[in-house]
Amino acid sequence: MTNATNILHVDMDAFYASVEQRDNPSLRGKPVVVGGNKRGVVAAASYEARKFGIRSAMPMKEAMRKCPNLVQINTRMSDYAAVSKQIFSIFLEFTPIIEKLSLDEAFLDVSNSIRLFGDEINIATKIKDSIFQQTGLTASIGIAPNKLVAKIASDLDKPDGIFFISNHNMQEVLDPLPVQVIPGIGPETLARLQRIKVFTVGDLRQTSKGHLEPIFGRFTKQAQEKAAGIDKRSVRPNRERKSISAEVTFNSDVFDRPIMYRELLKLAEQTSSRLRAEQLVAGTVHIKVRKADFSTSTRQCSLLPPNNLTKSVYTAALNLLDKWLTTYPDTELRLLGVGCSQLAPDIQTDLFSTDILANKANLEQTVDKIRARFGHTSLSRARSIDSEEIM
Ligand SMILES: [Mg+2]
Structure with a gap:
């Protein structure tokens, strides 16, 4: 019986791009990048796109130059967040000691899980299998005695691999x-x-x-x-998030209010859906607006009672935007963002089950689940459907 530490670094393969290829079979086998729009940067690149030297954080224009047949897809953050929630609930079946690094990446300390589930390689295999069964997506897992080496290891047999580094072969x-x-x-x-x-x-x-x-x-x-592979940091669960936000940089500066409102709704939906995915409620909503001249302002207000409903976040953000537009009429917007802060765990006790808020939250969670399973287009709020003749 050893008391060695066993750390897993789980990292989904080309996460956003893989979700897109899963949900749209015509994208499979093609070079795909996910990212805001032409002014933005690549958020994720499929393996086919990577062959052209395309990497995340690369400006979209440069990516297009490298690969003229590149398919560019707008991010669907709420869908990724919903898949992320599925993945993290799989992790939780194996250990409570989870340190989330991003929607698709985490450290897991499985040292105390081995007696229950078999050795660390067995656990990694089970996690990968569950992820594939439940989401249709692949992950790569690095196993090592510490976080530093586990993170290096997860890259060594990517995609769809498990790489094990022990003190003996380190x-x-x-x-x-x-x-x-x-x-x-x-x-x-x-x-x-x-x-x-x-x-x-x-x-x-x-x-x-x-x-x-x-x-x-x-x-x-x-x-x-x-x-030398030395790292004394432990896996720190429940890293507290201070805020969750989403923003969009427009292809061309936006003057029309209906377009602003529609984008605002999309952003409110992305933000609140991520709150729900992370089982958090927000006490504050803020908006960020950048004018064509690059000057940027933020406005914020309270959300009472704190919650994670799309409608509440949207209504609050809309009030803030309207107020701001009253001060700056005839403004062209370059960027719009919606964020939530003052985050707290979403504790849905039975006391709330008859509450109208809880019922709405359940409905929105159901929507998230359906989307995670069948893709974004299965359900869409009428107003965020891409069309110019709204409102
Ligand atoms: Mg990843």
Whole structure:
């Protein structure tokens, strides 16, 4: 019986793009990117798109240049959030010690789950199988004695893989990897390291401190510890989120109020759906508006009682926007955002079950579930359907 720590890093493969390809079979096998619009950046790229050198965070224009046949899809955050909720509830079947990094990525400490579910490889296999059965999507999982190495491992057999690194094979696996797999080594540091002939993790681990100090300064020891796969951080569950928000940068500046309202509704829906996915309620709603001249303002108001309903978030955001437009009439908008803060866990006790709020929340959760299963187009609020003749 050992008391080794067993950490899993679970990372969905090309998450947003895979959800799109799942929901629209005509996109399968094609280079697909998900991202706001032409002015925005790539939020996710399918594996077919990656072959063209397209990466997330790349400007959409550059991606289009690299691959003229690229299919660009607008983000459907509420759908991704609903799938995310399914994935995290699978994690919860195996361990309560979950540290969420994003909608599709988490660290799981399964050290105490092994007696119940079998060894860490068994657990990873079961998690991957459940994810595939319930969502039709694939994940990659890295298994290691700590978070640093687990995160590196999940990339080593991607997509749809499990990669296991133990204390016994750690040095052997890490040493030949390019040094930039170490988190915190960006392009500038990388260039400086290459100049002193440090190309691999092993090079970093074995180079004398004196050679590295001009590059890492007081972080030299830390950098070399990372190269040796040393990481003492534990998995911290329930990382508290301060706010959830969504925003859109318009292709061309928007003057028409119906378009603003329609976008505002979409954003309110994305934001509130993510609140529901994360089982949170918000006490404050804010909007962010950027004018054509790039000046940006925010306005906020309370949401009472705190909740996560699309309608409440939209109504609050709409009031804020209308007030702002009264002060700045005839304004063209470049960007619009909706956010929720003052977040608290959504505790739906039986006391609320007869409450009208709870019933509405149940309805919206059902909508989220249907969307997660059948895709976004299965249900759409009349007003957010893409059409110019609304309102
Ligand atoms: Mg991912």
